[in-house]
Amino acid sequence: MGWKNVLFVLITIGLVFSILAYLFFPFFPVDFNFDANSNFSTTSDTSMQFYPNMRFSTDEVSFTIHDSCNLEKEGEMKEAFHIIENLTPINFYELSDLGDIDVFCEEKNKLGDDGLFIAGEGGPVNVTTGSNFNVISKGEIILIRNSDCERPNIALHELLHVLGFDHSNxxxxxxxxxxxxxxxxxxxxxxxxxxxxxxxxxxxxxxKSANAIMKGRALDLNFTIKNEGLIDSQDYVVNVYADGKEIKSFSSERLKVGYGQSVEFTNILVSQITIKEIKIVAEGNFNELDKSNNKVVLKIK
Ligand SMILES: [Zn+2]
Known part of the structure; x- marks a missing residue:
């Protein structure tokens, strides 16, 4: 073999290595940054409620009046439920056990720190916090004194605590x-x-977050997704697109209210040589409060 042939083979090998290196090795890691997001929001009036936008998941809220309540207190409590029903979209319904709101009663007088008799106690006891809503799943009322008013003011006061309302001046x-x-x-x-x-x-x-880094032809990707709604989601799929071409698909089971998950992929092989944009889309066959936040677009920094 003459020196020309040796040179030819060496150049060929060199070229092949260069191409392979270009395709697979991380000379220029490329960062992508999180570009788009939008939020569903209600007017954030924090002054009246313990936390902003506290509510039960749905407008059908169950209650259980326990045996410790006499007929008079039971009557006051039911009247309080009716009054709130007539003023709002909420419907209250009775369950013999395991209601969303537990109503207990105490007969003996109880003194508070201020020396006044405690009329009752009430509040949400189970709240899932989120950035749009604070979702109440359980509330409790203890009626101690009868209201002795035309309206069942004590039961109403405690019920409004359960619905998230704080004291007024x-x-x-x-x-x-x-x-x-x-x-x-x-x-x-x-x-x-x-x-x-x-x-x-x-x-x-x-x-809630998304990051991607391109190393040659390999993409590392991570994202966090959360259910910020009022009820559990259904199963959904997350698709990842590089300049419009699907490069990864990921199936997830339902997310409960207030729950999220972080997902990380490493070394997704991408066929395109240069990528301008990575798009991550969560798709499910169910309605949501806001679909525009189901998509994240990452652009090269
Ligand atoms: Zn109070």
């Missing part, structure tokens, strides 16, 4: 810490309940 407001018969349910409370419960109970998958 207005002595005429039913949420004032000391109960008086003249107190009424403020329009602001009714408006807030109407606003919150006019939202359809749906799930809402939302990307």
């Amino acid at each position: 207005n002595t005429n407001n039913i949420m004032y810490p000391v109960s008086k018969c003249k107190q009424t349910i403020g329009d602001d409370i009714v408006n807030k309940l109407n606003e919150l419960y006019s939202i359809e109970p749906l799930s809402d998958l939302e990307f």
